[in-house]
Amino acid sequence: QVKRSGKNAFRFFDPTLNAHHHERITLENDLRNALLRGEFELHYQPQVSVARRQIVGMEALLRWRHPVLGALSPNTFIQVAEELGMIGEISRWVMEEACTQLAQWRSAGHLELRMSVNLSPLDFDKRDIVSSITECLARHALPPGQIELEITESLMMNDTADVATKVRELRSAGLSVAIDDFGTGYSALAYLQKFPVSTLKIDRSFVRDLDGPSINPIISAITGIARGFALDIVAEGVEQPEQAEALQLLGCDVMQGYWFARPAPAHEALEWLAQPAR
Ligand code: C2E
Numbered sequence: 001q002v003k004r005s006g007k008n009a010f011r012f013f014d015p016t017l018n019a020h021h022h023e024r025i026t027l028e029n030d031l032r033n034a035l036l037r038g039e040f041e042l043h044y045q046p047q048v049s050v051a052r053r054q055i056v057g058m059e060a061l062l063r064w065r066h067p068v069l070g071a072l073s074p075n076t077f078i079q080v081a082e083e084l085g086m087i088g089e090i091s092r093w094v095m096e097e098a099c100t101q102l103a104q105w106r107s108a109g110h111l112e113l114r115m116s117v118n119l120s121p122l123d124f125d126k127r128d129i130v131s132s133i134t135e136c137l138a139r140h141a142l143p144p145g146q147i148e149l150e151i152t153e154s155l156m157m158n159d160t161a162d163v164a165t166k167v168r169e170l171r172s173a174g175l176s177v178a179i180d181d182f183g184t185g186y187s188a189l190a191y192l193q194k195f196p197v198s199t200l201k202i203d204r205s206f207v208r209d210l211d212g213p214s215i216n217p218i219i220s221a222i223t224g225i226a227r228g229f230a231l232d233i234v235a236e237g238v239e240q241p242e243q244a245e246a247l248q249l250l251g252c253d254v255m256q257g258y259w260f261a262r263p264a265p266a267h268e269a270l271e272w273l274a275q276p277a278r
């Protein structure tokens, strides 16, 4: 069974950015240097197949070890990076690092393992987003089908034609595309017709409310939509065994959450790969 990592004590400092102007300024300057100084790292959280009770993928989650403030959550700095126009550089680093890691795990024999990478909506403003991603995969000799890009509903709300083209190109190149936090945006479900995504990720706010065998109407609706569009369903934020059981009954394909493992550095994640999941 996957070890629930007690030693992964990665505690986030929260500078509550909007309230503290000075900290915000510091953060901006430091962010510019963070890539150069090698302060970013990726942690990995396993995604477990419901049917096989086995790790089938890892989600790469960005961490920033700030020299003074300590560990910073992406929730505190991704938005700043987007505002500063730095997110493209960061996303490129994340993609490169995630691909390097997946290639390493593959050479350790984990040939079926998939990797999920989070993208910012702003990444889709870049003309060469598709080629820079496919080139990265090629450079690491990775099968595109084993990379999943996680995007959010907000991406599909504006400038749809251009974004839809890029999503279609990524899918044609063989990559999977997941809609993260599904159901929390202003979903106009019509976009599912236009954007050929492969996966819906049920937001953890819905999973949190699952505490028994009773049917949850939102999750049933989401799984119904997913079935209608032939999409895979990943449930995130699974913290309790009762939630895992309920999600299995509701027809989820893959689960992710603290119940299986917290995000952890690559060497710890490699240990999980050697064990069957819960
Ligand atoms: P997300 O993509 O929805 O990622 C899931 C978040 O939930 C992660 O927080 C993860 O650590 C946390 N989580 C996982 N399992 C559980 C659980 O069972 N219970 C609870 N309460 N939380 C759980 P994290 O790592 O702090 O990331 C926060 C957000 O930052 C992510 O949300 C994602 O939107 C963004 N992010 C993370 N890495 C990247 C990245 O490389 N690029 C971009 N653009 N955004 C990123």
Ligand code: CA
Pocket (backbone or CB within 6 Å): 059, 118, 150, 180
């Ligand atoms: Ca995600």
Ligand code: CA
Pocket (backbone or CB within 6 Å): 180, 181, 201, 203, 204, 236
């Ligand atoms: Ca999510």
Ligand code: CA
Pocket (backbone or CB within 6 Å): 181
């Ligand atoms: Ca989220």
